Amino acid sequence: MTKPYHVFISYATEDEAFTKEIVGSLKHLGVRVWFAPLSLEFGSNLLSSINAGLKNSEFGFAVLSPIYIAKKWTGYELDIMMRQHIEQDKKLFPVWHGVTKKELDDWNEGIAGIVAMNSTEGAPAIAEKIAKRVYKGSPTVGVSPSYENPQWRFLQGQGELFANTDRGRCFNIYEAAEFTDDQFPLYVHDKLYSKEEIILGVAAVFHYSNPDAIPITTDRKKRLLKLCKDHGYDVKDKNFDPAMHGW
Known part of the structure; x- marks a missing residue:
């Protein structure tokens, strides 16, 4: 899930x-x-909210500093993340922020033994490393605009995604179908899609003649219809049904 x-x-x-x-x-x-500043709602129970956040996150990230290791509350959060790391193989990303290995060893040998980043690398570099793990190393990541559901609208041929950042170039499913092989798999809304699956998605858009689909030129449609057919999805065949191919 x-x-x-x-x-x-x-x-x-x-x-x-x-x-x-x-x-x-x-x-x-x-x-x-x-x-916390973004996720906690006014009037919410702090402990319950944090426990829910820990449970409903795929990965843990801790900014380890001298202040962090001196506090009981952060120690509570780290204890849970360490337990999830050991018992559930939930990845934990520590970043050392003005703290030494000796200080961490004296405080918690377990966290000191996990490969960590250092705050001297800078926030953008740290974020890129984390994102690479989150997106499973995919070379192309569909980043959803805030105004639309990425999975449904993109795969229905109705919406666009940004490539790799929220200021990356926009692309739709038709353009994705013509991405080069080294741009796959494509990560869209927590799922990796192969080129074959994206092409099948285009065939499905054509098959169902969605009136809300993004309009494309006649030349592009001809090119994509041929691409679909070359991959075994002949949209003009009256027996073609995307559902029979798992779409």
Whole structure:
């Protein structure tokens, strides 16, 4: 089951300025984060909200600083993330922020033994490393605009996605079908799509003649119809049914 958040952000309030830089970079890359200033609602129970955030995130991320390791509350969050890391193989991304290995060894040998990043790398570089793990190394990532459901509208031929960041170039399913092989798999809304699957999606859009689909030129449609046929999806064949191919 897809979880609501990609990454749970654990940090000390005193490190909020640096943490916000990372969160901003992650959101720019389309990563969904549980971050207290953004995720906590007025009047909500703090402990319940944090527990829900930990449970509903695919990965954990901790900004380890001298202040972080001195606080009980952050220790509570890290204990849960460490347990999830061990028992559920839930990946944990630590970043050392002005803290030494000796300080971490003295505090928690387990977290000190996990390969970590360092805040000196800068927020954008740290965010890119995390996003690469979240997106499973996919060379092309469909980042959804805030105004539309990425999976449904994109796959119905009605919407566009941004390539790799929320300011990347826009592309639709027709354009994705003509991406080069090295641009696949394509990550869209928590699922990896092969080129074959995207081409089948285009065939389905043509088959169902969706009136709300993005209009394309006659030449492009001819080219895509041939591409679909070359992959075994002859839209003009009266017996063609996308459902028979798993769409």
